Amino acid sequence: MMRVITRDHYLGERLMQQVGFADKELDQSVLEIISQVRQNGDDALYDYTEKFDGVRLDTLTVTEKELREASKLVNQDFILALDHAKENITRFHEAQKEQSWSIYHDDGRLLGQQITPIEKVGVYVPGGKAAYPSTVLMNVIPARLAGVKQISIATPPQADGKINPHVLAAAHAAGVDMIYKIGGAQAIAALAYGTKSIGKVGKIVGPGNAYVARAKKWVFGDVAIDMVAGPSEICIVADETANPRYAAADLLSQAEHDEQASSICITTSESLARAIKEEIEVQLGKLDRREIIKKSLANNGRIIIVGDLNEAFELVNVMAPEHLQLMIQNPADSMHMVKNAGAIFLGNYSPEPLGDYAAGPNHTLPTSGTAIFSSPLGVYDFVKKTSIIQYGKNALLSASDSIITLANAEGLTAHANSIQIRKDEQDAATVYHTKNN
Amino acid sequence: MMRVITRDHYLGERLMQQVGFADKELDQSVLEIISQVRQNGDDALYDYTEKFDGVRLDTLTVTEKELREASKLVNQDFILALDHAKENITRFHEAQKEQSWSIYHDDGRLLGQQITPIEKVGVYVPGGKAAYPSTVLMNVIPARLAGVKQISIATPPQADGKINPHVLAAAHAAGVDMIYKIGGAQAIAALAYGTKSIGKVGKIVGPGNAYVARAKKWVFGDVAIDMVAGPSEICIVADETANPRYAAADLLSQAEHDEQASSICITTSESLARAIKEEIEVQLGKLDRREIIKKSLANNGRIIIVGDLNEAFELVNVMAPEHLQLMIQNPADSMHMVKNAGAIFLGNYSPEPLGDYAAGPNHTLPTSGTAIFSSPLGVYDFVKKTSIIQYGKNALLSASDSIITLANAEGLTAHANSIQIRKDEQDAATVYHTKNN
The missing domain is CATH 1.20.5 (Single alpha-helices involved in coiled-coils or other helix-helix interfaces)
Structure with missing residues (x-):
C-alpha cells in the first residue's frame, strides 16, 4: 500500500503532475451561486442552505441563546484543551506583530510605513458532519491580535439547523463578533459582497471544500483571501535515528484527512523504510478512518530512498511540503537546507498534530507546493501597510x-x-x- | 469638465459602482492564450508576439549586445536620475527587511519563524509605445534586497524587435538576470508554467493591460502574483492652506495615465474648489496628453465639498485611494485618521509624482479601493515564512x-x-x- 521508490522515480512522478485549472462545470456552478447571492441576497442564502445543507433556516445568525446552550454541551476537558491551545497560539502570534516606522532625514524628508488592521474579516469554518474548533482558534486569534475590529465566522449548519457546539465554544473562547449559519460558495459570495444579513468583509480566510476554494479564487481581487488551499501533505525526512513507530503514526495521521492527502517519507535508511512500512500495517488496523487512510496512502503515500541528506533536502525543496518533519540526528543543524516548507517539526517529539492543535504556530499552511512562494497564516495577514512621504x-x-x-x-x-x-x-x-x- | 459635488452625491455614486467579473470574451481569449502556451511553449510565444506585437523574433531573450548598445542610446541625465532614484528606493526598502526569529522556552520548547527568499521572480514591464523604466526599479530592487536569486523581466518588443533602451538601462542598473521579449497574457503564462526558453518562476509582479491583469488572476495559485491592478487614482484632501495651482497640477498628472484614472479632490473650502477648477482649465491647455486628461476628468474627476476634515477622512476611508495627498495645515496631525490608503503624501511639497519616481517608497500601490486589504509592494512580497516547532x-x-x-x-x-x-x-x-x- 505504501510504495517504496527511488529519488529519480519520485522526480519523474512529480514532473507528470500538471497543475491545472478547475473543471468548467465546477466553475459554472460556483459563478451561478455567486451571481445569485449578489442579485438576491438573503433569499438566495436561505434557498442554497435548504438545498445544500438540508435545512430551512429562520435566521442566518447564531443567537446569544444558542451560544449559551452550546457551552453546556461541551465537556470540561475540551474547554481546558481549548484554553491551553489558545494561550500558546496567542503567545506565538504576539511575536509577529509589526510596528509602524518612519525615518527623518537631515534635509527634512520624512519617510515611513504605517500599519493598520483590516477592519472586517470573515472566517470560513467547514461544518456539516465534521467540526473544526481548531480552525476557529487558528484564524480568529491572529486577526484579533492584528486589531481587526469585526470578525465574522461563516459555517454551514447541521441538518437540525444548529452549529456544532465545539465550534461555538471555540468561537466564544477566541472572541468572535458574529457567526453566520451559511456554507459553501454562497457563504464566500455573501462575505465578499454583503447581503442584508451578512456584512461585507475586507478579507476572507479559512479552509473549505472545492466549491469554497473556487469561490475564493473568483472573489479574489474584490476582497482579499488567504490562499487557495489544496489537500494536506506531510514529508518526513528520517535517518536511522528515527523511531519507525512514531514516523508511521505521523504518516497515518496525515493520510486520514482525505483520499487526496499526501504522506511521504524520505529516508537514507532502507531498514528504516521497511520498519515504517511494517508499522503502518500494524497501526492501520486499529484506526477508525482506515478506509480513507488506505486510499490516501495508495494514491499519494510514498517512501523514497535517497543516498544522503543532501539528496533528501533537494527533494524537499522541489516538493515544498506543507508539513516537514525532520526525524534525523541534530535536526536543527539541517534547517538551513530547507528553502521551501510551510512548517518544520524537529525531532522525534515534534509530531505534526502538535502543530495542528497546540504548539502555537498557525496550522493554516501553504499546501500543494505553494510554500515555494507563500507563508503560514499570521498576524501579518490581517494588517496592511501605507507608505508615508513628506x-x-x-x-x-x-x-x-x-x-x-x-x-x-x-x-x-x-x-x-x-x-x-x-x-x-x-x-x-x-x-x-x-x-x- | 471637473464636476464639483457634495459628500452625499459622492457616496451615492460610489454605491452604484458594482465591482464585477471580467467579460467572458476577455476571459476566453486569455484562457486560450494560456492553454496554447502550456501546450506549444516557445512556438506559441513566437506566434503571439508576431500577432500582437507585429514582429517575428529570432530569439525571445535580450542579448548582451543589445544591452550594451542600449546604454549608448540613453543620455547622461537619464542615468543620473536613475541612480538617484535607485539610491532612495534601495534605502527605503532596506528598512523593510525582516529577520528570522525563534524563542526558547524554559521547558526546552523552541518556536520560531524562518524567512527565506522566493527563489525565482518574474517582473512584467509594459512596453509597446510607452516605456516604464521606473517600473523596473520599483519591482526589481525590493526583490533583489529580499535575496531573490533569479529575477527575469518580461516586456513586449517594439515593432523593430527591440526593447526600449530606457527600460534596458533601468534593468541594467537594478541588476536583472534575464530579459524576455514577450508581453501580454502569453508572457504571464510562460512565466507561470515555463517553456524551453522561459524559466518558470515562483511569483509574478508588475503592472499590465487588461489581458495581463486577467492572466495573472488565472494563474494565481499555481504561482504567486502581486495584485490585480486597476486604473490609477489620486485623492487630495485640501483645506484653505492648499496651493490651488499645485493641487490642480497633481490632479492633472494622475488623469494623464488613462481615461479610467480617477482624480478626486475633497475640500472644506468652496473658494479653493473654484480656484482648482480654474487652474485645471489654465494648465490643461499646455499639456501634451490633454485629450486623455479631458476624458479621464469627465469620467472620474470630482471635487467634493465637505463640512469639515472628519467628513473628508470618512470619505477617504470609503474610497481607500491608491495615492492620498494631504494638502492641509499640519497634515501629520491627521495621519491617524487615515485607515485605508496606499500611500500618504504630506503637505504642498510632496506631490504624487515624487513618489512615482524618486522618494523611495514603492510606486506599486493597491488600486480601486483594495487599500482596504492590501499593501504597497515591498521586500516582504519576495520572501516567505516557515514556522519552526521543536x-x-x-x-x-x-x-x-x-x-x-x-x-x-x-x-x-x-x-x-x-x-x-x-x-x-x-x-x-x-x-x-x-x-x-
Whole structure:
C-alpha cells in the first residue's frame, strides 16, 4: 500500500503532475451561486442552505441563546484543551506583530510605513458532519491580535439547523463578533459582497471544500483571501535515528484527512523504510478512518530512498511540503537546507498534530507546493501597510531634476508639470527675495 | 469638465459602482492564450508576439549586445536620475527587511519563524509605445534586497524587435538576470508554467493591460502574483492652506495615465474648489496628453465639498485611494485618521509624482479601493515564512492531553494516535524505570 521508490522515480512522478485549472462545470456552478447571492441576497442564502445543507433556516445568525446552550454541551476537558491551545497560539502570534516606522532625514524628508488592521474579516469554518474548533482558534486569534475590529465566522449548519457546539465554544473562547449559519460558495459570495444579513468583509480566510476554494479564487481581487488551499501533505525526512513507530503514526495521521492527502517519507535508511512500512500495517488496523487512510496512502503515500541528506533536502525543496518533519540526528543543524516548507517539526517529539492543535504556530499552511512562494497564516495577514512621504520645499527642489527627467522619459509630461510648477514658483520666489535684499 | 459635488452625491455614486467579473470574451481569449502556451511553449510565444506585437523574433531573450548598445542610446541625465532614484528606493526598502526569529522556552520548547527568499521572480514591464523604466526599479530592487536569486523581466518588443533602451538601462542598473521579449497574457503564462526558453518562476509582479491583469488572476495559485491592478487614482484632501495651482497640477498628472484614472479632490473650502477648477482649465491647455486628461476628468474627476476634515477622512476611508495627498495645515496631525490608503503624501511639497519616481517608497500601490486589504509592494512580497516547532519529550507529554482531546473532538483519531503512541511508550519507560529502582 505504501510504495517504496527511488529519488529519480519520485522526480519523474512529480514532473507528470500538471497543475491545472478547475473543471468548467465546477466553475459554472460556483459563478451561478455567486451571481445569485449578489442579485438576491438573503433569499438566495436561505434557498442554497435548504438545498445544500438540508435545512430551512429562520435566521442566518447564531443567537446569544444558542451560544449559551452550546457551552453546556461541551465537556470540561475540551474547554481546558481549548484554553491551553489558545494561550500558546496567542503567545506565538504576539511575536509577529509589526510596528509602524518612519525615518527623518537631515534635509527634512520624512519617510515611513504605517500599519493598520483590516477592519472586517470573515472566517470560513467547514461544518456539516465534521467540526473544526481548531480552525476557529487558528484564524480568529491572529486577526484579533492584528486589531481587526469585526470578525465574522461563516459555517454551514447541521441538518437540525444548529452549529456544532465545539465550534461555538471555540468561537466564544477566541472572541468572535458574529457567526453566520451559511456554507459553501454562497457563504464566500455573501462575505465578499454583503447581503442584508451578512456584512461585507475586507478579507476572507479559512479552509473549505472545492466549491469554497473556487469561490475564493473568483472573489479574489474584490476582497482579499488567504490562499487557495489544496489537500494536506506531510514529508518526513528520517535517518536511522528515527523511531519507525512514531514516523508511521505521523504518516497515518496525515493520510486520514482525505483520499487526496499526501504522506511521504524520505529516508537514507532502507531498514528504516521497511520498519515504517511494517508499522503502518500494524497501526492501520486499529484506526477508525482506515478506509480513507488506505486510499490516501495508495494514491499519494510514498517512501523514497535517497543516498544522503543532501539528496533528501533537494527533494524537499522541489516538493515544498506543507508539513516537514525532520526525524534525523541534530535536526536543527539541517534547517538551513530547507528553502521551501510551510512548517518544520524537529525531532522525534515534534509530531505534526502538535502543530495542528497546540504548539502555537498557525496550522493554516501553504499546501500543494505553494510554500515555494507563500507563508503560514499570521498576524501579518490581517494588517496592511501605507507608505508615508513628506518632503519640504528644499528637498523637493533637490529631487526635481531627477523626477522631471524620469517622467519625461516615460512620456508622462503632466507628471513633470506637477514638479516643474513648484520649481518655477520657487525660482520666482528666489528672484523676488533677492530683489528685496 | 471637473464636476464639483457634495459628500452625499459622492457616496451615492460610489454605491452604484458594482465591482464585477471580467467579460467572458476577455476571459476566453486569455484562457486560450494560456492553454496554447502550456501546450506549444516557445512556438506559441513566437506566434503571439508576431500577432500582437507585429514582429517575428529570432530569439525571445535580450542579448548582451543589445544591452550594451542600449546604454549608448540613453543620455547622461537619464542615468543620473536613475541612480538617484535607485539610491532612495534601495534605502527605503532596506528598512523593510525582516529577520528570522525563534524563542526558547524554559521547558526546552523552541518556536520560531524562518524567512527565506522566493527563489525565482518574474517582473512584467509594459512596453509597446510607452516605456516604464521606473517600473523596473520599483519591482526589481525590493526583490533583489529580499535575496531573490533569479529575477527575469518580461516586456513586449517594439515593432523593430527591440526593447526600449530606457527600460534596458533601468534593468541594467537594478541588476536583472534575464530579459524576455514577450508581453501580454502569453508572457504571464510562460512565466507561470515555463517553456524551453522561459524559466518558470515562483511569483509574478508588475503592472499590465487588461489581458495581463486577467492572466495573472488565472494563474494565481499555481504561482504567486502581486495584485490585480486597476486604473490609477489620486485623492487630495485640501483645506484653505492648499496651493490651488499645485493641487490642480497633481490632479492633472494622475488623469494623464488613462481615461479610467480617477482624480478626486475633497475640500472644506468652496473658494479653493473654484480656484482648482480654474487652474485645471489654465494648465490643461499646455499639456501634451490633454485629450486623455479631458476624458479621464469627465469620467472620474470630482471635487467634493465637505463640512469639515472628519467628513473628508470618512470619505477617504470609503474610497481607500491608491495615492492620498494631504494638502492641509499640519497634515501629520491627521495621519491617524487615515485607515485605508496606499500611500500618504504630506503637505504642498510632496506631490504624487515624487513618489512615482524618486522618494523611495514603492510606486506599486493597491488600486480601486483594495487599500482596504492590501499593501504597497515591498521586500516582504519576495520572501516567505516557515514556522519552526521543536518540542522535547517532557514538553510533548505535558501538551499531550490537550492535543488528544482536540483531535478526538474533530474526529481525527489518527492524529490522536500520533500523540498517544509517544505517550504510551513514555509511560512504559516510566514503569520500567520505576521497576529498576
